[in-house]
Amino acid sequence: MSETTANKTVLISQEGAVRILTNSNPGARNAITPTLYAELSAALADAEQDPEVGAIVFTGAGDFFCSGGDLNLLAKRRELPMAERRQILEGLNNLIRALRDCGKPVIAAVEGGAAGAGLSMALACDMLVSARDAFFTVAYVKVGLTPDGGATAFLAEFVSRQVLTELCLTGDRMTAERLNQLGAVNRLTDKGAALAEAVALAAKVATGPQRATTRIKTLCRQAHHATLEEQLDAEAVFMVESQGDAEAAEGIGAFLGKRKADFVALRHQGHEAKDAS
Template identity: 90%
Template sequence: MTDKTVLISQEGAVRILTNSNPAARNAITPTLYAELSAALTDAQNDPEVGAIVFTGAGDFFCSGGDLNLLAKRRELPEAERREKLEGLHDLIRALRDCGKPVIAAVEGGAAGAGLSMALACDMLVSARDAFYTVAYVKVGLTPDGGATAFLAEFVSRQLLTELCLTGDRLTAERLHAMGAVNRLTDKGAALAEAIALAAKVANGPQRASARIKTLCRQAHRATLEEQLEAEAVYMVASQADAEAAEGIGAFLGKRKADFVALRRAPQPDAS
């Protein structure tokens, strides 16, 4: 038995992080903030890890915040309520900003901040029968965890407003059609598919991948000139990187590039 909220396992170069609170459909707890952030940092710093899969225990991804805890926060001063909320927001930033690819594997559903965590990941694999909902309005609350920011990347203002004001569910198939879900699977197969997708990118050039993640993350809100500048900065840096020497040399030599060994060598900051 374990009292850990985040369970950690490894398959090849893929680190699997599991939010384990199944009795509450993996509702978010303050313990999750610290444990998942620490697990992401550990995976980031581990040269044996090339990609990360984040999932929920059992048959549900995450039901959002624990309403029992949220009810008690009404009694706290505003500054303390804000401080506790920043724990969630720091976790969202940790998922988004991790230098290694993070893939969400969703079964059952993702509600409230659970939706935010799923969308904060770089890619999303979902069972076809899973649902997604902003949900907050149903309990008299407003969205947090970046839900409106992430949804606004691929839905219109009108649809975003409808989803937030009604709390209606979105099906995984609809999110897939909108481009927010990378892979649809049968029920119970999301984790295996996410691990397979993670394995596909896990042995790639780690520093180039971190730069690509940054470019993709900011592309939807940057102007063309801003994005051209960012691409120029990263391309110039990448050309001088040992990863480029290996990748180009392998291509010209008609062999498979081996980027894994480079992870163990000291490198300057990828930014």
């Protein structure tokens, strides 16, 4: 599919079964705005429902992933009532939820840097591919603000409370290599190659069983916070559901029949059945 019109904040393109969503505000290093919150949330919802899409890549236009909030807009919000400021921020929160809860895998492709809410959006994705020279920062403190977009929750999955506090109070940059060592970045690439690597990774998972993929995403998302008993129960529920699913019939049948499973055809059949109903 072709890209959307130039006045859109989110550009949409497709490579095979991979939908590519690009935050396009390069003049401001892809700073985020309420328009982005709405457009990206809608684009994610559309990709989730499209049977032609098996996985999603989220990136920024040009050579920088996202510089966080637009400080010119943030300065103007000082004059707004607190309730209105909260309402605007809920747009960001809803976007973070949309990235995290999308039923299809979402992979971030980071070049240059991810600052503030840009870091939050990157870590909200299921996987993260970054150029080796990119940096990540929760720099809110440098402008008298506090973290948002789930930054503290996401970072707490990878670092101790002491390190998290240092990062938030200093606003110091973290290298992509450090985040890779911590387990937050899946793959490192040369400068300019993050998008291609992310698309290749997305293509690898895009032809898998969709409902099983959604269940796996849920298990992985809650694994850091659930007890062993809760996780055992959740895994049992999903395994029982999966065993009775047409995806398992196709996958097991293909393995036993020594052929390649065709989960994409099942995805289309499910979509057609939904349309017919």
